[in-house]
Amino acid sequence: MDDLLADFVAETREMLEAIGGEIVAWEADPADGTRLDAIFRFVHTVKGNCGFFDFPRLEKLSHAAEGTLADVRAGRRYPDSHLVNAVLAIIDRITQLIDAIDAGQELPEGGDDGLIAALEPDTPGAGESIAVQSVTAQAPSTASSATLRTIRLPVELLDRVMSGVSDMVLARNDLARRLREAGAEPTLDGPFERLTGILNDVREAVTRMRMQRIEHLYNALPRLVRDLSAELGKQVMVDLDGGDVELDREMIEMMRDPITHIIRNAIDHGIESPTARLAAGKREIGLLSISARQSGNRITLTVTDDGKGLDTEKVGRKAVAAGLVTDAELAAMSRENIIELIFAPGLSTADEVSAVSGRGVGMDVVRANIERVGGTISVSSRPGAGTQFHLQIPLTLSIISALTVSAGGQRFAIPQSYVEEIVHGGAKAIEFSTVGETRLMVFRERRTPCLSLAHVLGMGGNEVDRRQKMVLLRLGPTDLVALAVDAIHDQEDLVVKPLAPAIMQTGAYAGTTLLDDGNPVLMLDVPTIAAQNGLATDARARAAVATHDDNQPHERKLRRLLTFTAFDGRRKAIGMDLVMRIDQVPAEAIDRSATGDTVVIGEKIYPLVGLEQGCDPGETVKLLRLSDSLDELAYAVAELDDSIETGEEVMPLPEDAALEGLLLHRGEQLRVLDGFALFALRTSVATQTERPVCRIPRDDEWAVRMLEPLVRAAGYRIAEPDDEHVDIEIAIADQSALATGEVGHCIRLYADPDIAAKRADGVFRYDRSALVEALRSARQEKVA
Amino acid sequence: MSTLYVMIEIDGRLAAIDAADVQSVIEVGSIYPVPRAPGHIAGLTAMRSQSLTVIDCRKALGLPSQTVPERAPVVRVADHSYALMVDRVDDVLESRSEPAAVPGNFGADWQRAGRGMIETDRGPALLVNVEALIAGPRAKAA
Missing domain, CATH: 2.40.50.180 (CheA-289, Domain 4)
Structure with a gap:
């Protein structure tokens, strides 16, 4: 294919991707002139461009759409759903034709006249069957921005550069080893350090070159949701968040199918029909929100719907029917365990195979695909309130953290x-x-x-x-x-x-x-x-x-702790949930000073704790890298031991603020570090002598994952179930209140921002700043 | 015009690999075995910061294995690099003839791995089909 043609294909694709969202917005509000203009410009450009090439069919299609849209702009015709569908059908056909041109195949014959005829006011239905064809097969193209100077590169070239740089890193490692073996050679060390520095920069730049905004995945979603909901007679609004998060181009492609599948399921099985929603006291339009967040070198994708939630009874029945579990086993399973069964092979909750989901590709395939790239998937669901899928994937495929x-x-x-x-x-x-x-x-x-x-x-x-x-x-x-x-x-x-x-x-x-x-x-x-x-x-x-788990249902809450020997020779333990990973660094990476030690891990500086004054850590130091989800710090340990699980009470030790207390474990005293105090001490958050207590719903996964760190960061201690007094309680409004002790104050979280705005104690659950503010003012009230 | 060949010896027989197929000849360092891999795969070895798959050519031809030689030609097939463990690597020679069929038969395993016979200054040599060596004795149908 010659370059000019390749450019034409790429440009048209880019425009198609860019207007994907516009089309849906236009359909939602046909009177919106700016959207109409964007679509008009697209067909107009296509028409103009294909004049240079011999593509009579493209020209005819875009000409017909342009004519109709011109009528709409001039006010001669009203954009009813029939007209919108007909225009969408034409745009879909243009996509197919472009794909065929790109692949160098014969253009699929026929049907164009029907599409063009459907644009006329009095030919009902002709466009509809084509309009629902998925556009997800679009190949991605490199984003271009008007303000940046860009060039278009074949992805294969980027891949070659990337693999070349990876090889250079390996060659550098090899060279470093040989230099070490050959003994110190000061004249070589300088240039070698410089080479290492340059190589790290290049590697980072090349990695960034392969990164794409997740928007490229998002662009196709409004259209997908629109087509699916139309087909299934549902009303669904899609909310996309975090489109500027970047990840490896290859990874975006790997995520396309799983995300599409989850969305299909959510619309088909999750979100109810408008009448059922009204009957359940919800808004008739369902909300599907997809968000992306980067944390370290992993991306968390969350797909949430506010539908009816997973039907555990149905999942259970299917699992029994499929021979995955017996009735007796099912009866003994907790709700979470039953929900997890949707990832089991051979389970489809669809009663009949519909056109949308239940095509034999199950969630087991989704899970397998995600795990293949080193990711994880989990699901949580509340009856009547919705379902949430969490996907955690690494930023890139080519570098894997391994043991x-x-x-x-x-x-x-x-x-x-x-x-x-x-x-x-x-x-x-x-x-x-x-x-x-x-x-x-x-x-x-x-x-x-x-x-x-x-x-x-x-x-x-x-x-x-x-x-x-x-x-x-x-x-x-x-x-x-x-x-x-x-x-x-x-x-x-x-x-x-x-x-x-x-x-x-x-x-x-x-x-x-x-x-x-x-x-x-x-x-x-x-x-x-x-x-x-x-x-x-x-x-x-x-x-x-x-x-087995259910045999001892309400034992004391077990804590998982990592035990180690500190540099002061004492055996200590720290909560496993704080430990991100274990690192080993050369002693040179540590900088000791009176104001506090620091350590360089990778390319970041972390505050370092655990080294006693004057102690010699040796040549290499083992570090626990701790995170409270906002800040990270490193804790130097002399020796790492087992991780333990314990239900024993921690005996408080008020004289040492850095310790939560003493724990008796198999006849030995362990000093349990207070994670909060560690972070308070070293990450400049104002220290607090007595922390107020906050109760959050412990059985809600969202609360434990998202709320708990936030509440802790705001200076609160999370209430244990047997805490008599709590200063503040956070309740999720659509759950029954679970106030068991004396509550001074209550914050209610609503999934709907409109309702939240109407209540005095209400906060929209994703409004982080409002929540932090509410916690802060409650704490001040207590002090006052 | 005559073609260049890397001359090798397997089980005492003179054989040849098209020099265009050979990337380099390396000194074989340590070989790291790959558990559960087919028998003719001796393992992995590192060459200039890449890992190579080491093929035991004697095993690939259904012969008993011998001690590890010092040098091995490296070939690249379908985007993977392989080091060929042979008894000996000799010079690079020009052939004096086009590859020709051998009168009779090379013998079952040799037949599969051979593409023909060439004349060289050192006498007749079997022209080796590298892909067949890498595929090993299992891929007999191919």
Whole structure:
């Protein structure tokens, strides 16, 4: 294809993408002149451009649409839904033709005349069947902005540059190793440092080159939602947030199908018909909101609908019918566990296969696709109030954070996204047993299937040695498997390269990479390994776990703590939820000063705590990287120990503000660090001697995930269920109030901003600043 | 015009690989085995900060394996680089003839991996089909 033609195709695509939203907006309000103008300009430009090429059909179509739109602009015709559909049908056909031109295929024949005839006022229905065809197949194109100077590049070229830079990084690592081996050579060190610096800059720039705003995914959604809701007789408003979040172009493509699928399901099964919504006391227009947030090197995508929520009874029935669980198992399962069943293979909640969803592609495929790229998906749902899908995906496909382990004398890498926890095989909390050929490990009262990595890879028997380490891998929301390895090495960001086909066929590996020391290492393909050992699709195990959990329903709330030995020689523990990751840095990265230590990790400076004055940390220092979701800080530890789960009360130790208190664990005293105090001390938030107490709905996942950190950051302590007095309570308005103790003040969160505005104590649940303000004023009242 | 060939020895037989297929000849360092991979895949090795798949040519031809040689030619097939473990790597030679069919048969495994015979200064040599070596003994149908 010659360049001129390629430009024509790309430009037309760009315009198509840009007007996708305009079309829907225009349909919603046909009197809107600016939208009409935008669409008119599009067909006009297409018509003009195809004059240069020999595309009579494109010209005829765009000419007809232009004529009709000109009539509308002149006020000669009114844009009723019939006319809108006919125009949309023409735009869809233009998209198809452009795709055909791009692929160099024969243009699909026929039908154009029907579309053009449908533009006339008195030919009902002709355009409708075509109008609903999906436009999601559009290829993405590079965004261009009028204010920036841009050039158009083939994506393959970018990929080549990217892989070249990745190779340069590996070559640099290799060189660094050789320089170290050769001994100090001051004349080389300077230039080498400089090379490293430049390389890091280039790598970052190239990574940014491959980034696209998530808008490219969003652009097609208003149209998709509009077409689906029209087809299903529903009214749905779509709210897109965070379109400026950037992620890898490839990743955007990987997300297109899962997001489309979730939206289809939400409109088909989630959002009710307008009459049903009115009957349920909701607005007749359903709201579908999609938001994107970046946190560190991961993106969180949330798809929320305010429909009827997941029908657990129906999901349960289907699961029983599909043989995934037995009636008895189902009866013992909690609501959350039943909801998770929608990710099980072979389950579709559609009563009949409709044109929209239930085409045999289930949520299991969505989950598999997301996990393939190192992401996770979870769902929460409240009956009558809606469903929320959380997708967490890495920013890019090419660099994967991984844990390196060894088994059978060889090293392997495990993608960090699967690793839940690491326990020592010799820990007293672990018991092993064998049922048939299957090894089981009992840990925290859960039976977890246990695989020996050496055995999985055909290098040894499946006996598990007490001296081995157990890596707990999360396969699904409730599925764990323990993988026994000989040793755990390091956590590294690895540039993963594809393997030769003959090796890929084994199914055990996802790729290969070179470690910093220049040795190749294989990246394990966790889902396939689990499937090969009969574990991935075991919904029964899930049910069994649920049964077990429900046997002791309301035990004391268990806390997970990470234990370690601090530099003062004392054994301490910190809440696992604060620990983001574990790093190891050379001593040079630490800067010690009277005002407070700092450490450089990667390319950021973190406040550092835990190093006693005058103590010598040695050559490398292990760090816990802690996050309270707003700030991060590093805590230096001398030795890392197990993670524990405990229901024991913490005995307060008022004389030391940095400690939450003492905890008795297996006859040993552990000093539990107060995460709040740590952050208050080092991140310049005003310290508070006595924190007011706030109760939030503990059974609401949104509250625990989103609200809790925010409330904590505002200087509150979260109330425990047995707290008699709370200073303030936050309730979600459509849930029943759960005031159990004396409440001084209450903030009600509404999902609807209009209702929230009418109530004195009401706050729209996504209005962060209003919420923070309400918390702040409540705290001042208390002080006053 | 005659073509250049990299001369190798497998199981004492002289063989040749089209020099255009060969990226370089490397000193083989440590080889990291790949558990569960087909038998003719000896493992992975690092070359100038890339990892290469090492093919044991003797095993690919259904012969027993031998000790690891020092040097191996590197070939690139379908975007993957492979190091070929052969008994010996010799010079690069010009062929004195076009590849020709061998009278009779090379023998079952050699037949699959061979593309013909060429005449060189060192005598007749089997022209090796690199793809067939990489595919290994399993892909007999191909």
